[in-house]
Amino acid sequence: MNLSQDHLSVRTTCAYCGVGCGVSATPKGDGTVTIAGDKLHPANKGRLCVKGSALGETVGLDGRLLYPQVRGEDGLRRVSWDEALDKVAGTWRAIIDEHGPDAVALYVSGQLLTEDYYVANKLMKGYIGSANIDTNSRLCMSSAVAGYKRAFGEDLVPLCYDDLELADMVVLVGSNTAWCHPILFQRILKAKESRPEMKIVVIDPRRTATCELADLHLPVKAGTDVWLFNGLLSYLNRIGAVDPAFVAEHTSGFDAALATAEVDCADPAAVARICRIGLPALMEFYELFAATHKTITAYSMGVNQSSAGTDKVNSIINCHLIGGRIGQPGMGPFSITGQPNAMGGREVGGLANMLAAHMDLERADHRDVVRTFWESPAMADKPGLKAVDLFKAIEDGKVKAVWVISTNPVVSMPDADQVRRALEKCELVVATDIMQNTDTNAYADVLLPALGWGEKDGTVTNSERRVSRQRPFLPAPGEAMADWKILALFAQRMGFSGFDFAGAHSVFDEHARLSGFRNSAADVPRAFDMSGLGHLTQRGYDDLEPVQWPVRRSAAGAIEVEERLFADKRFAHADGKARFVATAPRAPVNAISEDFPLALNTGRVRDQWHTMTRTGKSFTLADHISESFVDIHPQDALLHGVREGELARVSSEWGAMVARVQHGGGIPRGSVFIPIHWSGQTSSDARVGALVNPAVDPVSGEPEFKHTPVRIEQFRVNWHSFILSRTEVDLDSVAHWTRIQGREFARYELAGRNTISDFGQWARGVLGVQDLDADWLEYEDRTAGVYRAVHVVNDRIEQCIFLSPRQDMPSRAWLASLFVKEQLSEIDRVGLLVGMPVEKGADTGPTVCSCFGVGRNTICNAIVEKDLQTVAQVTSCLKAGGNCGSCVPEIKKILVQTRVEAAEARL
DSSP: OOBOTTSSOEEEEOSSSTTOOEEEEEEOTTSOEEEEEOTTOTTTTTOOOHHHHTGGGGOSOTTBOOSOEEEETTEEEEOOHHHHHHHHHHHHHHHHHHHOGGGEEEEEOTTSOHHHHHHHHIIIIIIIOOOOEEEGGGGTTHHHHHHHHHHHSSOOOOOOTHHHHHOSEEEEESOOHHHHSHHHHHHHHHHHHHOTTOEEEEEOSSOOGGGGGOSEEEOOOTTOHHHHHHHHHHHHHHHTOOOHHHHHHHEEOHHHHHHHHHHHHSOHHHHHHHHTOOHHHHHHHHHHHHHOSSEEEEEOHHHHSSTTHHHHHHHHHHHHHTTTOSSSTTOEEEEOOSSTTHHHHHHTTOSTTBOGGGOBTTOHHHHHHHHHHHTOSSOOOSOOOOHHHHHHHHHTTSOOEEEEESOOHHHHSSSHHHHHHHHHHOSEEEEEESBSOOTTGGGOSEEEEBOOTTTOOEEEEOTTSEEEEEOOOSOOOTTOBOHHHHHHHHHHHTTOSSOOOOSHHHHHHHHHHHHHTTTTTSSSOOSOOOGGGTTOOHHHHHTOOOEESOEEEOTTSOEEEOSSSOTTSOOSSTTSOEEOOOOOOOOOSSOOOSSSOEEEEEEOOTTOOTTSTTGGGOSTTTSSSOSOEEEEOHHHHHHHTOOTTSEEEEEOSSOEEEEEEEOOSOOOTTEEEEESOOOTTTBSSOOGGGTSOOOBOTTTOOBOTTOEEEEEEEOOOSEEEEEEESSOOOOTTOSEEEEEEETTEEEEEEEESSOOSOHHHHHHHHHTOOOTTSEEEEEEETTTTEEEEEEEETTEEEEEEEEESSSOOOOHHHHHHHTTOSSOOHHHHHHHHHTSOSSTTOOOOSEEETTTTEEHHHHHHHHHHTTOOSHHHHHHHHOTTSSSOTTHHHHHHHHHHHHHHHHHHHO
16 A cells, blocks of 8 residues: 555546546545645646545445345345355356357446456457447547557557647646646646746637637537638648658658648638638638647547547548648647546457557457467457447347446436446346446346445556556455456356456556566567556555556566657558548438527536546535526527526437536537436436437547437426435436535425415425425415425524425525524524525625635625725635636636626726
8 A cells, every 4th residue: 555654645647637637635534535636746746626626525435335235026135245246257157158249248437446447358358259249438438549559550549638738838628727738728728827828728619718718719510620620721721731751751641631621721711601600710720720839739528529529530630730740849730538537448459349447449460369368268369249239239139248347327327228228138237336326226126336446456557548546545445346357257257267367466566577578579569568667566666656658668677668759750550651531521320400509508507527426426516506507698598598597308319318508608609518427327318328329430430429309398397496405315206416425414496287275284294294294484475476484403404495486595595504503593493584695795606716715705795895906816715716727717707707897886
């Protein structure tokens, strides 16, 4: 265990995004954990975003899956590990014997550790004999993988994070970096502060928080990225911004790529019209790119999640190859991954069309390398089913058993209701998870408890190819086991040798040794090589410092690493040359229509992660954006008859959901944006995956999450309500609800379509208060339809409920503050009855800075009372914005709005 100097803190790695920040975790005697940034980790150098800072709030055992369970006629029952694994192994063996190895499948996750991923792929591809193992990383970065492989010959990210600080221009494409990768964004902004001439360009249909601090924002029409970058390629060639020696000696395919680009994209004015941006802005970008050799183009989900995602990636890479902008400090195409170990999964062949150690499933010589190393009895010899096709095959009965590990496809997959239908029909569904109740686990025949963050032991690899340790600092709860161990025990029951790993260390050692096996002797050695970390002792593994691959050993035994790839201008194709790829632009598969006139874009919000099974437990992360929403332009809202603050039903050809309408100010006409996080556990009807179309990129198989035709209409309700309660409440009769975690309570936002005849009786029924003598404070205005009640136990607030036909109800922040009080004061009781705080300053407003818990009202009051002029002054006064910085764009907006309102008030 790698300990800091106080011998209490454990150095580990964050469980969230692909930045891979180092974390210092200190468990306390009371079961809590103190979290801080690891100052020695090169990715974050001690800084953490709000999600990382709140990790300590997510390690409790509430809601955890702690024991193996098997579903029978009477529901789930607890069983032993032996019984559970025997059932799975027996069923899999019978299915394989009757229908062949392709009748079973694994669906895994970028949140697995590399060791877990490695064992899963060895089992399926080398012993079961099928490549039917795919991962939720298919949904976020498989287009980047395919693009890199086409251009470079191998899935290789050529840069490191330090390059973001060395670049003279950073172009962020399809990435709300300020919210989704805030530590990287802060590194970029800090570099710009020291060099104001450095340029930041954002290319995104929405005006996001990232745009607020950019020099140039290009709000391109969704799906037009290839037109934009093909136009750039044509422009660079036309003005002579070419490195002819590099192109001639180190690339191939240039003429074909240029010819394709010039068919539709040679005229900048035509490109501007197609992309729906102004010609001056387009030319400013083209001229900046041409004039700035040290340019990084960093891209994320807005590029990858498209039916043309791979071509988008290659159109970007083409623009770097034409000028030789690669392999040197401060330049290159940079895929910023979404999950903590998406890169580690790529290393071990986590996708259905890959082999371990960056080898190709289609190549017989590569299969022979892996077969020989693994002593494999049944090596897969063809690609397996990619995620969308996999769940279609399950519904069709072709795949009869699926094992879902550390992911929640009923929420996260496109056409998510199809996934639900598939699991309902599947003969055997196994789910390995840390949580008991998820949308997916509801369909599992066997539930297996896994270790979670803080309990797991292994490695992850971040977006810059840096391998870091995740170390345990908490005991294994209940009977939970590591994912690799569960799979190894299962493999042994299937009769397979080669899975008698002594621990995570021995799995890592095998993974590292495979990466170097028959590698150096090849005509074109694989760039992925971790052989320098092979044969580590247990102590060496425990003490492993973050390190970028490739990692080799010199003849003298010294460790050798490479920060950047392609410095020698040699690529992984057989001829050593990079490939220009011709990328003919094409529109999204499903076009908007009269029935579905709006284009849906999906993505993340600042303080939540994936389907909220972890972040949903944190009260710190709950307040910034507490409900799902549909962001729509005000004119579109007027056209479709929906209002800001009210509920609306959004539907597509594939499904429907309900969310609250907002005008965020950054959405173009004809589009809507809905976040991905809400599930059936946190809301009655907010799974956006049910709407998303299942069209995929023909090369990568990545779904088109950024463009689904939808329509929007009112979701009419008769009343609105909210509840704060220390105990669970009965929501069976409520038309729409959302659950939000608070400090020592849960908050529920409700809306109903029924008519309530007796408010008091209804409220007591929902809250479960049967005692007529309970300390029950209530106020009712029958004519106005307003009702509020408070249940007090031993002078402490236990529950409260507020109901109105209108949305403008009391402040949730003020009410939440009452739940931390050991005793309500008389003035608190008065405020509860009148529906507003009596004391000045009691209502801090909606949370803006989650790191320090600073609300909007607090910031506005400080701006006015202390005449604050800048974000830096707000930070100095209130700390807001002083940690991860992801709230800085919002504070900037509040500054402007508050000062304008104050000036108008003085007139």
